Amino acid sequence: MKKMIMMVVAMLSMTMTSFAENENADLTLNTEVYDMTVNLRKLAVALDMTSDQMESVGDIHRMFCAEMMMAAHANKDERTVLMDKAIKKDLRYMRYVLDQKQYHKYLMLLNTTLQNRGLK
Template sequence: MKRLFLTVMAVLSMTLTFAENEELNTVNSVNAYKMSVNYDKLADALDLTLDQLEAVQDIHSEFCADMMNAGNANADERKAMVGKALAKDLKHMHSVLSDGQYHTYLKLLNATIVNRGLNK
C-alpha cells in the first residue's frame, strides 16, 4: 500500500512538472511575438522626421497587434499570420521611409525576427 501511494505521488509530481514546462514554453513563445520598440531609438537609427515618426508609430502599432494575434493563434496558423503581418508592415513602411531608411529598417527587423526565433 505504501509503494502504491509513493508511485502515485511520483507520477503526479512528474505530470505536474511536465504541465508546468509546457505552460512555460507557451508563455515564452507568446513573448517572442511582442514587437514593442523604443520609438526614440528607432527615430535616431532611421533619422526620421516628425511626420515619419508619427506614421511609423501608427504602422508599428498595427504590426504589434498583428504579431500578438499570431502569437496567440494555433501553432499551425502562426507562420502564415507572421508572414502576412511582415508583408503588410514592410509594404506600409516602404511607402513612408526613404530607400536608405527602409534598408536600415529591414536590417533591424530581420535581426529582431532572427533573434526571437520567428524565422523558422
C-alpha cells in the same frame, strides 16, 4: 501495498505538474519571442525620421506588434502564416511612409531582429 500505491500516485502527480509547468514556460517563452515592441525614439533617431513619420511609424508598429502577438497565440500550423502576413503588411506600410534609404535600413533592422529571435 497501500503505501506503494500512494507512492505511485504521488509520483504521477509530480510528473503531471512538471509537464504543466513546461507547457506554461513554453507559452511564456513563445510570447516573449513574438513581442516586437521597440523604443520608437531610438528607431526614429536610427532612421532619421521626421515628426510626421514618427507618428505614422508608431501607429504601424503598434498594429504590427498586435498582429505578431496574435500569431504567438495561434496554433502551430497557423503561426507562420500569420507571422508572414504581419511582416508583409508592416513592410508594405513602412515602404509607403519611409524614403528609400530609411526603408532599406528598417528592413535590415527588422531582418536582424527576426533572425536573433529565431523567427526567420
